[in-house]
Amino acid sequence: MRIAVTGASGLVGRALVPFLRRAGHEVWRLQRTPPTDDHDVLWRSADRQFRFDPALRWDAVVHLAGTPIADKRWTDPQKAQIEQTRGALTRQLVDALVAMLEPPKVLVSASAIGFYGDGHETVLTEASPLGRGFLAEVCHDWEAAALTAQAAGMRVALLRTGVVLTAEGGMLGKLLPVFRAGVGGPVGDGMQWLSWVHRDDLLRLIGLALTDERLAGPINAVSPEPVRQGDFARALGAVLHRPAFLPAPAFALRLAFGQMADEVLLAGQRVVPEVAQRCGFVWLYPQLAAALSAELSP
Ligand SMILES: NC(=O)c1ccc[n+]([C@@H]2O[C@H](COP(=O)([O-])OP(=O)(O)OC[C@H]3O[C@@H](n4cnc5c(N)ncnc54)[C@H](OP(=O)(O)O)[C@@H]3O)[C@@H](O)[C@H]2O)c1
Numbered sequence: 001m002r003i004a005v006t007g008a009s010g011l012v013g014r015a016l017v018p019f020l021r022r023a024g025h026e027v028w029r030l031q032r033t034p035p036t037d038d039h040d041v042l043w044r045s046a047d048r049q050f051r052f053d054p055a056l057r058w059d060a061v062v063h064l065a066g067t068p069i070a071d072k073r074w075t076d077p078q079k080a081q082i083e084q085t086r087g088a089l090t091r092q093l094v095d096a097l098v099a100m101l102e103p104p105k106v107l108v109s110a111s112a113i114g115f116y117g118d119g120h121e122t123v124l125t126e127a128s129p130l131g132r133g134f135l136a137e138v139c140h141d142w143e144a145a146a147l148t149a150q151a152a153g154m155r156v157a158l159l160r161t162g163v164v165l166t167a168e169g170g171m172l173g174k175l176l177p178v179f180r181a182g183v184g185g186p187v188g189d190g191m192q193w194l195s196w197v198h199r200d201d202l203l204r205l206i207g208l209a210l211t212d213e214r215l216a217g218p219i220n221a222v223s224p225e226p227v228r229q230g231d232f233a234r235a236l237g238a239v240l241h242r243p244a245f246l247p248a249p250a251f252a253l254r255l256a257f258g259q260m261a262d263e264v265l266l267a268g269q270r271v272v273p274e275v276a277q278r279c280g281f282v283w284l285y286p287q288l289a290a291a292l293s294a295e296l297s298p
Helices: 012-021 076-098 134-152 170-180 200-210 230-238 251-258 260-267 274-278 288-296
Strands: 002-006 024-032 040-042 060-063 104-112 153-162 163-165 196-198 218-222
Touching: 002 012, 012 024, 012 134, 012 200, 024 060, 040 260, 060 076, 060 200, 076 104, 076 196, 104 200, 134 153, 153 200, 163 170, 163 200, 163 288, 170 230, 196 251, 196 288, 200 218, 218 274, 230 288, 251 260
Parallel strands: 002 024, 002 060, 024 040, 060 104, 104 153, 153 218, 163 196
Antiparallel strands: none
16 A cells, blocks of 8 residues: 555654555655655645645555644643644645545544543443543544545544553653652552553554554554553563552642643543454553563563
């Protein structure tokens, strides 16, 4: 397939591009930085428009771009940036794709399990309703924008992604120095559910979504075994052979991160991948201990 990828320089994208190329696909990167090879297409960030030659032809697009959601305190400008680079940006991308001479047939668009809000103990499937809060609204707008591509005949798969595990960055990358120093531990009371996916499994799920006609609409991109936050901390400590009992108290997180602490760090989501399981997807890393060992063992 000829596949265009937005956000190709990110944590997921920079592994996805070689993964898809190794599988024999021709991969184009839609990026904000100047092209470095003839399969790079510049997206002009100054006027926030995707401008590419409408005569280009792609069979599918994987849309990963957007300002990081959990990197900074959610000030008003930061929230506006998160909203703009999910809803509006996705709408602009879809408009540009629809205007191509031969629009792609498939759009695989990232979303997040933040769609479900704080689910407490509820087991969340793709059929579960939209949750409450800023992140849930952002995910809803992001997905609605991607789904407008259906009107042009595209199959749209929405990957509601859990915490992506790789030692290269993201949540695990941030926790590693703390845990290696022996001062890691559970976040808050440690009882909240954490739904995660090893990056290799996410790449394989994106690969499946590109080719399997059955995959349309929301797909929970998580492992089948979510864990409680406290168990995650203990498993990480065990793999690193370090103590992991120093909690990060909720009040300190709220002080440091404000609303983001409540919606991302202290909220729990017990998400199960019902759609992927129904399609027969087999995880390389269904269990946390093996996923962490694969990333962190020497
Ligand atoms: N990592 C996770 O744990 C996780 C969990 C749930 C959902 N997700 C979602 O999955 C997608 C991929 O995740 P990721 O971890 O690979 O993200 P990431 O590392 O933050 O990378 C996202 C990419 O988006 C582009 N980007 C950054 N700021 C932008 C802006 N202001 N405007 C437009 N584009 C911008 C950049 O690509 P260029 O510089 O190449 O344009 C960047 O490399 C994201 O949408 C993310 O929200 C990730």
